[in-house]
Amino acid sequence: MTAVRFQVAVVSVAVALCTAMSSAALAQKKYDSGASETEIKIGNIMPYSGPASAYAAIGRTEEAYFNMINAEGGINGRKIKFISYDDGYSPPKTVEQARKLVESDEVLLIFGSLGTSTNGAIRKYMNEKKVPQLFVASGASKWNDPKQYPWTMGWQPSYASEARIYAKYIMKEKPDAKIGVLYQNDDFGKDYLKGLKDGLGAKASMIVLADSYETSEPAVDEHIVKLKAAGADVLVSITTPKFAAQAIKKAAEINWHPMHIISNVSASVGGVIEPAGLEISQGILSASYTKDGSDPQWNADDGMKKFYSFLAQYDPKANKLDAAVVFGYAAAQTLVKVLQMCGDDLTRENVMKQSAHLKDFEPDTLLPGIKINTAPDNFAPIEQLQMMRFKGKKWELFGEIISSEMGH
Missing domain, CATH: 1.20.5 (Single alpha-helices involved in coiled-coils or other helix-helix interfaces)
Structure with missing residues (x-):
């Protein structure tokens, strides 16, 4: 016994x-390079100089946001060390900075780097090294390819998503439209045009002319004349800010008044509408997924109250009218959410795993009803937008939140 x-x-x-x-x-606790008991190192590449330096505000806002998180005690007790380099919007320079971040600074991940060609230049490298290239700041559809590039994920709605929403709107409001498309002859323009055609489906023949321009051209005036001559009564302007403003001016000059849709990247009041002229911009259409920091309608909104108090305390020099500031805040907030979800498993693999399991996340500066959702086979966090019309001195949102998913 x-x-x-x-x-x-x-x-x-x-x-x-x-x-x-x-x-x-x-x-x-599990850590990869760039993470420890006390710190999480995050890399970032921005055009602080060069032709796209207007977007530098995104990087500055993200840095200020992480400063706020650190002041509040960090993420699960760990402070963020944000290392952001300038690539002047030049792909060879982007490659150099990405290598430096991964191999010398040994960051856990690269977050929110800006640009289509610049991110395209480092995508293969990041995936070979198995370092997250997370929440790329570009609307190209190619960031949503988890099978081939499991370490790369976009953030904002893709250009194709946005174009499909315009297609839905045109078919509903003007079923017999004759559509003229002005598009930039690069990935940005072609992605959009494909999205527009996909959205129109069997009605793609509504496009009477799709005319491309090069960014090296001084002006798009002759293209606008050509599109009017083709008999178009809808103009879809797939342009960057300088050319968007020129198109608005030229159409008014030749007394052409089509239904005019401009891409979200050119919907800036300060950067496009004011230079073109407020009077001739009345009624122009676009779509958005973020709240407008200059619009008093958000003054009582809880999310925007947090945003304004963040600016007052951590980023007082930022221009709240700049859409890039609103964008940087929401992107940084999304990354913080992912890192919180990682808990004490701060491996690169777990960062990607958690990024692919975001469910109905609503950053403070996104429009009400727009939610971030991802899945292992869906690396497109935002797929909803709302139409808006320019009226008086500002954009007015109208209609429902539209999902770009086919068949919705």
């Missing part, structure tokens, strides 16, 4: 020890 009791006791102790050891193993 005593021997049996002794054996049972030994077995119980052994079981207790095993249990203790396995729960200790479960509670073990």
